[in-house]
Every structure is written in C-alpha cells, then in structure tokens.
Amino acid sequence: MIFVAPIWLILHYRSKKQVAQGLSKEEFTALTELADKAEKMADRIQTLEAILDAEAPQWRNRA
Numbered sequence: 001m002i003f004v005a006p007i008w009l010i011l012h013y014r015s016k017k018q019v020a021q022g023l024s025k026e027e028f029t030a031l032t033e034l035a036d037k038a039e040k041m042a043d044r045i046q047t048l049e050a051i052l053d054a055e056a057p058q059w060r061n062r063a
Contacts, residue, residue: 023031052059
C-alpha cells in the first residue's frame with residue numbers, strides 16, 4: 001500500500017492535468033475529420049433509404 005498509493009496518485013493527477021488541457025491540434029484535426037466523414041455517411045444513408053423507399057417500399061418491414 002505504501003508503494004502503490006503514491007504511484008496511483010501521481011498517475012491519477014497527471015491524467016487529470018492532460019484532460020484539463022484539452023485536445024491537441026492533431027486530436028482536434030482528427031476529430032474534425034471524423035465529424036465530416038460522419039456527416040457524409042449520414043447523407044449517404046439518407047440517399048440510400050430514399051432509393052429503397054422508392055424501389056421497395058416494404059424494405060423496412062422485412063427485418
């Protein structure tokens with residue numbers, strides 16, 4: 001316990017400090033790219049659903 005507690009405290013507060021600093025530039029860039037890809041994917045899904053609704057109106061009930 002004497003050895004584990006100080007190490008745990010150091011690691012705990014080091015991680016708290018990193019979280020408080022926020023995202024790095026690389027992390028922010030990656031997050032922005034992922035958000036853009038998610039928006040594009042949502043648009044594609046809406047388009048595919050519209051096509052399926054037009055060509056096979058009962059496709060949602062088949063599952």
